[in-house]
Amino acid sequence: MQTILSIAIDAFAYGMALFIICIGLSLTMGLMRVVNLAHGAFAMIAGYIASYAARDLGLGYAVAIFLAIIGTVIISIPIERLLYRRIYGKPELIQVLMTIGITFCVIGITNYFFGPTLKTIPLPGSLSQPVDIGFKTIAAHRLFVMACGGVVAGGLWFLIERTDFGIKLRATVDNAAMADALGVRTQVVYAISFAIAIGLAALGGVVGAEFLPIEPYYALRYMVTFLVVVSVGGAGSIPGAVVACLLLGAVDTTGRYLMPEFGNFFFYAAVIAIVCVFPRGFFGRAQ
Amino acid sequence: MKASKGILGAAIGALLLGSVSAYADTIKVGIIGPFSGPFALQGKNFQAGVEAYMALNGKSVKGHDIEVIYRDLPAANPAQSRALAQELVVKEKVQYLGGVYFTPDAMAITPLLKQANTPLVIFNAATSAIMTQSPLVVRTSFTTAQTTSPLGKIATERGVKKVISAVSDYGPGVDAEAAFKKAFEAAGGQVVEAIRMPLNTNDFSPIMQRVRDSGAEAVFAFLPSGPTTLGFVKAYNETGLKQAGIKFFAPGDLTQESDLPALGDGAVGLLTTFHYAVSHDSPENKKFVEAATKAVGGAEQLSFPSVGAYDGMHVIYKMIEATDGKQDAQKAVDAVKGLSWTSPRGPVSIDAETRHITENIYLREVVKGPDGKTFNKEIQTFPNQKDPGLATQ
Numbered sequence: 001m002q003t004i005l006s007i008a009i010d011a012f013a014y015g016m017a018l019f020i021i022c023i024g025l026s027l028t029m030g031l032m033r034v035v036n037l038a039h040g041a042f043a044m045i046a047g048y049i050a051s052y053a054a055r056d057l058g059l060g061y062a063v064a065i066f067l068a069i070i071g072t073v074i075i076s077i078p079i080e081r082l083l084y085r086r087i088y089g090k091p092e093l094i095q096v097l098m099t100i101g102i103t104f105c106v107i108g109i110t111n112y113f114f115g116p117t118l119k120t121i122p123l124p125g126s127l128s129q130p131v132d133i134g135f136k137t138i139a140a141h142r143l144f145v146m147a148c149g150g151v152v153a154g155g156l157w158f159l160i161e162r163t164d165f166g167i168k169l170r171a172t173v174d175n176a177a178m179a180d181a182l183g184v185r186t187q188v189v190y191a192i193s194f195a196i197a198i199g200l201a202a203l204g205g206v207v208g209a210e211f212l213p214i215e216p217y218y219a220l221r222y223m224v225t226f227l228v229v230v231s232v233g234g235a236g237s238i239p240g241a242v243v244a245c246l247l248l249g250a251v252d253t254t255g256r257y258l259m260p261e262f263g264n265f266f267f268y269a270a271v272i273a274i275v276c277v278f279p280r281g282f283f284g285r286a287q
Numbered sequence: 288m289k290a291s292k293g294i295l296g297a298a299i300g301a302l303l304l305g306s307v308s309a310y311a312d313t314i315k316v317g318i319i320g321p322f323s324g325p326f327a328l329q330g331k332n333f334q335a336g337v338e339a340y341m342a343l344n345g346k347s348v349k350g351h352d353i354e355v356i357y358r359d360l361p362a363a364n365p366a367q368s369r370a371l372a373q374e375l376v377v378k379e380k381v382q383y384l385g386g387v388y389f390t391p392d393a394m395a396i397t398p399l400l401k402q403a404n405t406p407l408v409i410f411n412a413a414t415s416a417i418m419t420q421s422p423l424v425v426r427t428s429f430t431t432a433q434t435t436s437p438l439g440k441i442a443t444e445r446g447v448k449k450v451i452s453a454v455s456d457y458g459p460g461v462d463a464e465a466a467f468k469k470a471f472e473a474a475g476g477q478v479v480e481a482i483r484m485p486l487n488t489n490d491f492s493p494i495m496q497r498v499r500d501s502g503a504e505a506v507f508a509f510l511p512s513g514p515t516t517l518g519f520v521k522a523y524n525e526t527g528l529k530q531a532g533i534k535f536f537a538p539g540d541l542t543q544e545s546d547l548p549a550l551g552d553g554a555v556g557l558l559t560t561f562h563y564a565v566s567h568d569s570p571e572n573k574k575f576v577e578a579a580t581k582a583v584g585g586a587e588q589l590s591f592p593s594v595g596a597y598d599g600m601h602v603i604y605k606m607i608e609a610t611d612g613k614q615d616a617q618k619a620v621d622a623v624k625g626l627s628w629t630s631p632r633g634p635v636s637i638d639a640e641t642r643h644i645t646e647n648i649y650l651r652e653v654v655k656g657p658d659g660k661t662f663n664k665e666i667q668t669f670p671n672q673k674d675p676g677l678a679t680q
Binding site: 003006007010014111115116117118119120122130137138139141142210211212213215216217221222225252253254256257260261263264 | 325488492493514526
């Protein structure tokens with residue numbers, strides 16, 4: 001029983017870390033219809049900024065997270081203006097080629113300037129200690145990740161379902177031309193959603209760095225995992241992403257405990273089974 | 288038209304011949320390594336070792352100038368490795384090949400050596416079997432079996448009877464698992480469980496849960512350096528295994544100097560065995576570290592491949608000395624069989640039979656220095672270790 005509970009907690013923490021990183025990608029793919037393979041690259045940029053702020057400048061963890069999100073969004077603005085605007089509504093192949101190109105550029109640049117070594121983001125003392133939660137010792141940081149995941153999920157749901165902006169966003173997604181004709185400034189809506197998606201990538205990159213360490217090849221290393229989570233959950237669906245992350249996190253963690261030799265077998269077997277039954281993911285909308 | 292073409296060809300040929308004889312006194316050495324890509328740091332260390340050696344020992348041997356040509360092989364790729372070696376031999380006319388980070392790349396080059404009349408001095412690639420592929424291979428690095436085997440004795444000496452081994456599921460990991468098991472069981476211990484973890488594992492807490500449930504007193508680990516090692520060590524600390532008193536043994540790949548800053552305080556107390564620590568206390572190493580740090584561009588980037596390259600260059604220099612600049616691979620290799628010298632890592636020699644380096648293996652503990660940085664401190668020496676993988680064959 002104790003073992004089962006331990007694994008459940010580990011799975012939940014891992015799933016939530018995945019969720020924070022992937023939900024931004026789910027938004028870009030589902031709402032903006034851009035296959036953004038460079039999503040991980042933005043998460044990594046945020047990781048570098050946070051690492052620089054916390055380790056080299058000695059700023060606090062909260063400040064580092066804040067700076068990382070702001071910094072990454074600022075960096076993404078010219079990229080959105082000059083590159084992403086050209087591929088909105090274009091065929092997927094063009095989007096894939098463009099964004100994978102951006103990914104390789106970012107890898108090259110970070111490798112050149114920061115070197116190939118790992119960058120860590122020092123945690124404050126309160127988060128780095130193991131905490132005894134009765135049946136198991138767990139890093140305080142993992143509890144923090146779970147809380148972050150909950151806040152992000154709730155906040156996004158509120159934004160999309162309950163605010164004016166959410167209404168405009170959904171209208172733009174359903175029919176951009178009609179929304180435009182009705183006076184919704186779709187360019188602005190796109191720009192803001194893009195910024196939100198990048199901001200979420202940044203947050204995920206920083207708080208998830210304990211699971212997925214920051215290094216130049218981050219974007220490529222975890223690209224498949226991110227894409228799988230989004231396609232299983234259904235692009236653009238928040239509940240879908242939550243369910244996908246928790247389920248895949250659970251399958252992965254349990255599989256690794258029971259039979260580590262089989263590696264990713266359980267993970268991908270689950271993905272295949274889910275996609276067979278739900279070709280658009282759990283909560284994917286028909287297109 | 289035809290005649291003029293022929294004359295032109297002859298003229299170019301003459302020019303080429305002329306240029307060859309004019310530079311005949313330059314001996315070229317081709318170095319293959321990962322100078323870009325995810326393993327660029329290791330390639331950089333190759334280059335730092337070579338440059339440090341040439342800075343300290345001059346750029347010529349017996350009046351022959353030495354020119355080093357680097358070729359980039361970013362990741363393990365046997366076909367490309369072979370092509371690069373061929374190009375170096377045929378086009379650049381190198382007399383010596385050196386470097387090579389990954390085993391499959393070395394394996395792909397060995398069939399060329401005899402015909403090319405070129406020795407290969409391996410700076411890193413650490414699988415025992417490479418040495419048996421060609422009599423023209425000499426190695427100045429280590430093998431996983433060589434660095435791992437002393438751990439068996441160390442563990443039992445520290446009162447550990449039951450160990451769980453957890454290795455990454457790839458060649459070197461499996462080698463390490465086998466080498467440790469053999470050494471530990473010979474010393475009277477028992478490996479209660481052997482876990483092989485997939486290379487792309489991100490979250491190691493389930494593995495730690497398994498370690499805890501197995502009832503072992505220590506965990507033996509082998510993972511490639513980089514994100515996986517970091518995740519593994521973090522999980523070991525965070526899941527309370529360290530507080531529970533479960534010991535941690537590993538070969539030194541896990542705590543290589545360039546990874547220590549990222550591992551941080553979590554690495555303090557880890558016990559690893561390896562052939563070289565940057566902190567090794569000797570005048571030779573002091574000189575080496577100074578020169579290599581200058582070449583690599585930062586103290587925290589210096590790590591073990593640099594010393595393999597440094598000693599590799601020493602061997603190549605000795606080969607050039609023995610052959611007096613003439614291309615004779617067999618004579619060159621014969622000349623360094625049994626060669627012994629004092630390397631930055633301590634006393635070493637080339638085993639006459641296996642052509643693999645015989646060296647001291649050190650037990651090191653990660654400790655915090657007075658400047659707050661962690662480093663590998665050598666606390667025990669196992670002198671003159673040969674490669675057990677080759678000895679048994």
